[in-house]
Amino acid sequence: MSILRRVRTILFGDSARAFGTLSVVLLACLAITPAKDHFREWRRYQRNYLNLIRNRGDAATLQRRFEGGLQQTWIPELGVVDRCTTCHVAMKEASLKDVTIQPFRPHPYVPHTLTEFGCTICHRGQGAATSVQEAHHGTLAWEQPVLPARYLESACGQCHWNSLTGTPQLNLGRKLLARYGCVQCHTILVPGQGRMLTTNPAPPLTRIASKTTREWVFAWLKDPPSYAVTATMPNFQLSDADAQDISAFVMDQSVPAPAVPAEALVSAGAPAADPQAGASVYGESFCSSCHATVNAAGMVVGGNVGPELTRIGSKVKPGWLTDWLRGPRNYDPHTQMPHYRFDQKQLSLLAEFLRAKTDSDLLAKVQLQAASATEITHGKALVKERGCASCHEINGVARPENFAPDLTLIGSQSLAKIVFAEGIPHTLPDYLQAKIRKPHSFGKSTKMPQYEFPPAQLDALVTALLSQTERAATLPASLHAAGKRETDYRPAGKAGQLMTDMNCFSCHAINGRGGDMAPDLTWEGSSVQRKWLVDFLKNPNTLRPALIRRMPRFNVTAAEAETLADYVMAVYQTPAFDREEFDSAKSGADEVERGRQLFYSKYACQSCHIVDPKNDKGYIGPTLTQAGRRLNAQWIFQWLKNPQALRPGTVEPNRNMSDEDAHALTSYLMKQNREVARK
Amino acid sequence: MRMASAFVGIALVVCCGCSRTPQAAQAPSAKAFGTAVVEVGGGKQAAAIGTALDQPVVVQVNDAQGAPVASALVSVAVPGGGAATPASGLTGADGQFTATVALGGSSGRYQIVASTRDKNGKTIELRLEEVALGYQEIQGRELSQLYCARCHDPDSTPERVSNHDNLTAKAHAFTEGTVLNAMSEADLASIISHGGPALNRSPEMPPYGYTLGKAEIAALVAYIRAVADPPYRSKGAFYARN
Numbered sequence A: 001m002s003i004l005r006r007v008r009t010i011l012f013g014d015s016a017r018a019f020g021t022l023s024v025v026l027l028a029c030l031a032i033t034p035a036k037d038h039f040r041e042w043r044r045y046q047r048n049y050l051n052l053i054r055n056r057g058d059a060a061t062l063q064r065r066f067e068g069g070l071q072q073t074w075i076p077e078l079g080v081v082d083r084c085t086t087c088h089v090a091m092k093e094a095s096l097k098d099v100t101i102q103p104f105r106p107h108p109y110v111p112h113t114l115t116e117f118g119c120t121i122c123h124r125g126q127g128a129a130t131s132v133q134e135a136h137h138g139t140l141a142w143e144q145p146v147l148p149a150r151y152l153e154s155a156c157g158q159c160h161w162n163s164l165t166g167t168p169q170l171n172l173g174r175k176l177l178a179r180y181g182c183v184q185c186h187t188i189l190v191p192g193q194g195r196m197l198t199t200n201p202a203p204p205l206t207r208i209a210s211k212t213t214r215e216w217v218f219a220w221l222k223d224p225p226s227y228a229v230t231a232t233m234p235n236f237q238l239s240d241a242d243a244q245d246i247s248a249f250v251m252d253q254s255v256p257a258p259a260v261p262a263e264a265l266v267s268a269g270a271p272a273a274d275p276q277a278g279a280s281v282y283g284e285s286f287c288s289s290c291h292a293t294v295n296a297a298g299m300v301v302g303g304n305v306g307p308e309l310t311r312i313g314s315k316v317k318p319g320w321l322t323d324w325l326r327g328p329r330n331y332d333p334h335t336q337m338p339h340y341r342f343d344q345k346q347l348s349l350l351a352e353f354l355r356a357k358t359d360s361d362l363l364a365k366v367q368l369q370a371a372s373a374t375e376i377t378h379g380k381a382l383v384k385e386r387g388c389a390s391c392h393e394i395n396g397v398a399r400p401e402n403f404a405p406d407l408t409l410i411g412s413q414s415l416a417k418i419v420f421a422e423g424i425p426h427t428l429p430d431y432l433q434a435k436i437r438k439p440h441s442f443g444k445s446t447k448m449p450q451y452e453f454p455p456a457q458l459d460a461l462v463t464a465l466l467s468q469t470e471r472a473a474t475l476p477a478s479l480h481a482a483g484k485r486e487t488d489y490r491p492a493g494k495a496g497q498l499m500t501d502m503n504c505f506s507c508h509a510i511n512g513r514g515g516d517m518a519p520d521l522t523w524e525g526s527s528v529q530r531k532w533l534v535d536f537l538k539n540p541n542t543l544r545p546a547l548i549r550r551m552p553r554f555n556v557t558a559a560e561a562e563t564l565a566d567y568v569m570a571v572y573q574t575p576a577f578d579r580e581e582f583d584s585a586k587s588g589a590d591e592v593e594r595g596r597q598l599f600y601s602k603y604a605c606q607s608c609h610i611v612d613p614k615n616d617k618g619y620i621g622p623t624l625t626q627a628g629r630r631l632n633a634q635w636i637f638q639w640l641k642n643p644q645a646l647r648p649g650t651v652e653p654n655r656n657m658s659d660e661d662a663h664a665l666t667s668y669l670m671k672q673n674r675e676v677a678r679k
Numbered sequence B: 001m002r003m004a005s006a007f008v009g010i011a012l013v014v015c016c017g018c019s020r021t022p023q024a025a026q027a028p029s030a031k032a033f034g035t036a037v038v039e040v041g042g043g044k045q046a047a048a049i050g051t052a053l054d055q056p057v058v059v060q061v062n063d064a065q066g067a068p069v070a071s072a073l074v075s076v077a078v079p080g081g082g083a084a085t086p087a088s089g090l091t092g093a094d095g096q097f098t099a100t101v102a103l104g105g106s107s108g109r110y111q112i113v114a115s116t117r118d119k120n121g122k123t124i125e126l127r128l129e130e131v132a133l134g135y136q137e138i139q140g141r142e143l144s145q146l147y148c149a150r151c152h153d154p155d156s157t158p159e160r161v162s163n164h165d166n167l168t169a170k171a172h173a174f175t176e177g178t179v180l181n182a183m184s185e186a187d188l189a190s191i192i193s194h195g196g197p198a199l200n201r202s203p204e205m206p207p208y209g210y211t212l213g214k215a216e217i218a219a220l221v222a223y224i225r226a227v228a229d230p231p232y233r234s235k236g237a238f239y240a241r242n
Helices: A002-012 A015-038 A041-054 A059-065 A132-136 A168-179 A214-222 A240-253 A275-284 A318-326 A344-355 A373-386 A428-437 A455-466 A470-474 A493-501 A530-538 A558-571 A589-602 A633-641 A659-670 A674-678 B002-019 B135-152 B185-194 B214-227
Strands: A073-075 A080-082 A292-294 A300-302 B036-041 B046-048 B057-062 B073-077 B083-085 B088-090 B096-102 B108-117 B123-133
Touching (some): A002 A015, A041 A059, A214 A240, A275 A344, A318 A344, A589 A659, A633 A659, B036 B108, B036 B123, B046 B135, B057 B073, B073 B096, B185 B214
Parallel strands (some): B046 B123
Antiparallel strands (some): A292 A300, B036 B057, B083 B096
16 A cells, blocks of 8 residues: 555655646557557558568669558549558559569559549448458448459449450359349349340240140159259259149140141151161251250250250150141240241151150159149149249249349348358358358248259359449449340341241341341341352251351242342341442452462461362361352452451451452452352 | 456456357378379369369379378368368378369469378478469450460360361460460560561461450460460469468
């Protein structure tokens, strides 16, 4: 006690001592703030940076450009207040690209600048924070931690709805959202365009009883990949009883398909003697351009426009198959399958070939009793509960509205509104990953079905979803780069009917509508010669030897080919030039020879195109052996001048060719009409 | 004194309480030891920053005779914020250990270190080099798939038949560091923009300067640099700290 008393006497013994002591204490208190400021993390980083650059060759320049103190990027119209550059001081110093220690790495090249957008629009995190912890990691007050690098492309997707070459992951994610039916249950709004639409419509079930059996429906519902490994239908994890009831209802609601028009009726056909004959019809018709099969080695071979056919024989009824091949639109008016106009022999060979593609294990264990009325009613209730009609057209069940949560703003979903399943880190990307990977880990009652996406596709889907932010929805419209939206172009008249019947748009695009498997035909009338087109439609030959997807033969009649050719020649003309403009008077033998030399020496066209089948080998571009009877001279001329202007995105490089060279090459190519002479 | 000791006591309790971290999964202990780690597969891959490599990294532990050693402990370290799953484990009956590897968030080369210990506790290491591609390199990769790979990639797939062997001048694969590293970035940009004749080479290489923009050509050059093998004068590699 005596010690305390003595201390008190020393410090506060009289008024002068008390005043002195209090002054010292006050001074110490006043010093706290500057001291704290002096030891701020960012000051340490700035000092470290100055040490780092001290011994470099360009130290003087770097030091001159260095700005100490708190730095801030402020962009009021985007709501950006980013102080990241306070520590990340070398963002713009390209000469430091060998530096690997953070926070001193310069920013790698991206097409935008820091001053334009700041940091957090792309990287997330808390821009205004000045400590490492608060800026990078989520806190109770700030839920957005820095975005992991693997989802970074989602940042681009906030403005870019067009498909950028630099963002393959984002593009894939969006493709998957559209392809796997996500957008059928969930609404995703695209700014200025309305809902994101599916690219892979599910088949209607209104006439399914004529197509397949209840047993197959049951097996399919239980486990889609056991029938087709490429199935896009997810697994709804139904119990046997529920799958039975749904299959009962689906069969019960089915109505008969209208009879196939009489003139197209052909008898089901006797089994073919030669098993290879069916396979060759399958091959000649290029079925595999759209349909996949799993080969003996277990590899999936073929396209993904139509369903996989590996076990088709175990699914479809024989009569339905022949009817379908004869006239697919009869069963499904919106199908992408072309009407092939098979003759009776082709039809029975192909049907026989497909019917043989069976899998005895698929339905071996499926034994269903006849369905009772209660089962059917229960099946209908289940169909409504599971949202089957979101994707499939079903009699008596309307397409549900807002069946699943709207995902337009999912990328900035507040974590407080999310129920995390156990063991999942509390971040938005981790939640999305877990939700897609195992929906049922969030409770048995969740309606979301089970998909089987490999990890890369999961990352892509999460990336696409993370781009759906509030910021994306509120950004100034001038920043939006709109994506391509399919037009609803329909060709008119008799030719239009033929094109619909043969489903040209499944492969070819015209005026912004159609597939990308085959060339865009918007300006086909300016490109080709009418006679060649008629012959080609009747009997398509190979233009691109290296392609495995080719134009099939549709058995069009001479009259149909003429109708189509008339329409193409009259309607699909470019406004950019006149077909007849080319001055062929100047195409003398000298000019042709000069063209030949240009072809083989200056422009080395033979590295990609074949003109002389004996010596030329290149097969990237189309074969030009018949260019003179296939193509229009003025088209060749214009194409040589600027290929991208005629067909945007074509691989042929623009050679910036002079008019003289283009004229000589055109003259040479117009002399190419080899095979015709022989035939 | 009593107060002081109480303070110290409380401080200790608080510190211990705070520093308690969740128990990491117990690494299994090695049941056998080898003398060498060799690569079976998974080296020299390229993937976008932060994403998993397409193929898993597979290494094998061998004994002095070169025979595989089962149940040896292998750990895989990925520098620069990357991760291997699992990060460590025992080799299987074939002496192999497989891990999925995700690279870190910065573009560049990563040296992955697979290590095991021999009988005496000495660490044996194997370093595998992988490439993380940033925005520019990814753009370059996509463009090269579209415009370049048909001639420059000698491998054919059913979807894309290579034109490589149809050319008189053999196009260099972009990984051919021995040749391409000797060319400056300006030369690479020039041959892409103006074609082979710009550098006195074959006209079979057409000019792309009127088809691709400057940024796109720069992206192609960045990609060529990124995947070069042997590496182009390393832009600074990430090395694992042990």
